[in-house]
Amino acid sequence: MIKSLLIANRGEIACRVIRTARKLGIRTVAVYSDADAKALHVRMADQAVHIGPSPARESYLVGERIIAAAKQNGAEAIHPGYGFLSENADFAQAVLDAGLVWVGPKPDSIRAMGLKDAAKKLMADAGVPVTPGYLGEDQSPKRLKAEADAIGYPVLIKAVAGGGGKGMRRVDDAAAFLDALDSCKREAASSFGNNIVLLEKYILSPRHIEVQVFGDAHGNVVHLFERDCSLQRRHQKVIEEAPAPGMDEATREAVCGAAVRAAQAVDYEGAGTIEFIADASEGLRADRIWFMEMNTRLQVEHPVTEEITGQDLVEWQLCVAGGEPLPKRQDELSITGHAIEARLYAEDPAKGFLPSVGKLEHFDLGEDGRIETGVEEGDAISPFYDPMIAKLVASGADRQDAITGLANMLEGVEVWPVRTNAGFLFEALLDEDFGAARLDTGFIERKLAQLVPDPEPSDDLWRAGAVVALAANAQGSGPDGFRLNAPSRSAVALGRNGQFRTVDLESGGTFAAASGFRDEDRVVVFYEGQAYEFALAARGKVGGAASDGALIAPMPGKVTSVDVGPSERVAKGQRLLTLEAMKMEHAMVAPFDGTIAELNVEAGAQVQVEAVLARVEPNEASS
Known part of the structure; x- marks a missing residue:
């Protein structure tokens, strides 16, 4: 060892x-x-x-x-x-x-699965079903379009070295193919230094099914069953579960068997994941599930597999790396219950999922379920890395038990002032189609408007804010917070966005069963994963915003490009500069037609949150 x-x-x-x-x-x-x-x-x-x-x-x-x-x-x-x-x-x-x-796996195994086209050829030779498509060396636009026409639209253009959703384009008809190909190749060259692409038949009702595999240096390979990772936003997984809902034993045996053959084909050692795309238009069927790619590492979502198998996959990794055989044989592994994981990100769904950074002044994820995190209260969320701050995992006797448990965990999330997607995840779990396992990878995009919680509080939450403010007077204030019991019979003035109103609890009405805290200037209420801030009138109005026309940095970051110069005339919506933060680029655009009156940054500059990057003066016709 x-x-x-x-x-x-x-x-x-x-x-x-x-x-x-x-x-x-x-x-x-x-x-x-x-x-x-x-x-x-x-x-x-x-x-x-x-x-x-x-x-x-x-x-x-x-x-x-x-x-x-x-x-x-x-x-x-x-x-x-x-x-x-x-x-x-x-x-x-x-x-x-x-x-x-x-x-981890041997370098040769990593290389064998590193390029999507070579990996698919290898899998086809090993008897693993692969998505219909084109993997040829002829990369001329004419040949690629002819192959796409033969496959039939819609087709997917994928960079062979791609990942994370980059270098990928869906094409719905022949007329759009060449433009999409050109765009995809440019992005692939920029992101990966490799503009070679492959073509795949685009699956209209796709589910993302993946199988956990493990190999050792003694020639043993097993699977630890499948996961469903269909809930994705922009090709990034959001909610994962195991086992896959609707997977019957015959289909499971076929898919997991194919995954084992895939691992054996590259003499695999350690933890790996074989990813499949399933056409779920008629449910999960073995003849409609195809190999996509292999991830030659432990996956973010490995806890759900651990929960249903009772195994510690990191312990397995360390044992195998130390030269020991796999801890279990295939016939010693089985599924017990159901597990679901949600990725808690430091981002604001109400602002287009813009990453959120700063100190975690209040951070409480509760004590239920399994919580995987790398931060504690008082730590800071940095703009330099991926914005995932925790994984919340619930398990139960069946899928509904697991959904209920995870919803309860998300409902109790309390994070401030960093924003999170907990409320968004809560809404997704409670969606009727999710509960009925009517899933595919387009689920979130189709339902996005209804899944993003209203950032403005209801009347019930205004009253909850009043309860927090008044109860804190008696109990003491601060970010440690407390749970609400019964409303005090009094009134308090609260404000949002510079507008104040008196909330009179004696006037009747209900209040949300929320939690929260009060400090010198504000009240923060937590409800169903969302955080709502109210200013206290006694301390004055909410801090002022920058004047019209100012482009304010929403977070610390690096200016990667400046597309205009001083005194240049610009049009509403025109990109003025690009800010990179938390592995994402954010285009800063002109708020109206006007002229650049102030330009305070140049490409390469590091800027702090709320820095004024530029200012646009409106044209007379726009003012």
């Missing part, structure tokens, strides 16, 4: 690995960037090593520093977590060349 382990990652997955390592008596070494100097994973580990500045490309993606940290601090193995360098075959090889143990 491995005795000392460096975790080449951060956040909740680093904390997750540390917990299992501690259980096994393994000494842990954490690595951290400037931004993570006081992070939870740093505090949890036996030892922590600084590896560079805050941007990931200068710290967590610098393999040489990570390997040096392992060797200099007595770690004999490196666990990559997921993301960052976890699927980088060259890094895996460098770890092995340094005489260290790599907690």
Whole structure:
């Protein structure tokens, strides 16, 4: 067994690995960037090593520093977590060349599955069903269009080196194909340095089914059943569950058997996931489920598999990396109950899911279910990394039990002032179609308007805010908060967006069974995962906004492009500059027709939240 382990990652997955390592008596070494100097994973580990500045490309993606940290601090193995360098075959090889143990698959296995076209050819040769499409070397627009015409529309154009939803275009008819191809190839070249694409038949009722596989150095390969990851937004998973609803035993045996063959085809060792696309127009059927790709690492959603199998997959990883055989044979694995996971992101659904950063002045995820997080109250959400701050996992005897448990967890989420998607997740779980397992990957986009909670509070929530304000007078205030019991018989003036009103609890009406806290200037109420802020009139009005025409940085970030110059005339909606933060780009556009009166940044500049980046003066006709 491995005795000392460096975790080449951060956040909740680093904390997750540390917990299992501690259980096994393994000494842990954490690595951290400037931004993570006081992070939870740093505090949890036996030892922590600084590896560079805050941007990931200068710290967590610098393999040489990570390997040096392992060797200099007595770690004999490196666990990559997921993301960052976890699927980088060259890094895996460098770890092995340094005489260290790599907690992951062999570099050759990573390479074999790294390019989508080569992987699909390999899978087809291994008898794994693949989506109808074109994987040929002829990349001329004429040949690609002819192949698309033969496949039949709609088709999907995919960059062979793509991932994360980039380098992918759906094309619904022949007339749109060449423009979509050109756009896809440009994006692929920019994002991955490789503009080669493949074509696939686009599935109109797609479900994302994936199978957890595990192999060891002794030739053993097993599966730990399937997960359904169909609830996605912009190709990013949001809610995952296991087992897949509607999966009968015959279909499960066929799909999981195909996954095992896929892993055997690349001599796989360690944890991996075989991802399939299913045409669910007539339910889940073995002849309508096709291989998409393999993720050669542990997945974000691995906890739901652990919950239904009773296995610790990180422990499995460490055992296999240490040369031991798999802990269980296939006939020793079975499914018990149902589990669902929701990804809690630091983002504001009411503002187009804009990432939210800052200090977690109030952070309470409750005590129910399973919570995987890398932060605690008082920590800060950084703009440098993925905005996921926790995973909430509920399990039960059946799917409805798991849904109810997770909804209760989301209902009790209390996070402030950082915004989260908890209310959005709560609405998705309670959707009638989700409850009936009428799922496909377009579920969220179709229902987006009804799933995003109203950011404005109802009258019940105004009254709840009054209860918090008045009860806090007697109980003391502060972000630790309290639960509401009964309304006081009094009145208080509360405000939002600079507008105040007196809320009189003696006038009747109901109030939401919420929770909340009060500080010197405001009241914050938590209800069904949402946070609502009310200003206290006694302290004056809510802080003023920038004047008309000002472009304000919504978060700290880096200006990646400036598209206009001083005194330039601009049109409403025209992009003026682009801000990059939390791995996303945000276009800042002109609020109206006008002239650039002020330009305070240039490309490459780092800016703080609420900085005035530029100012537009309206044209006389627009003013």
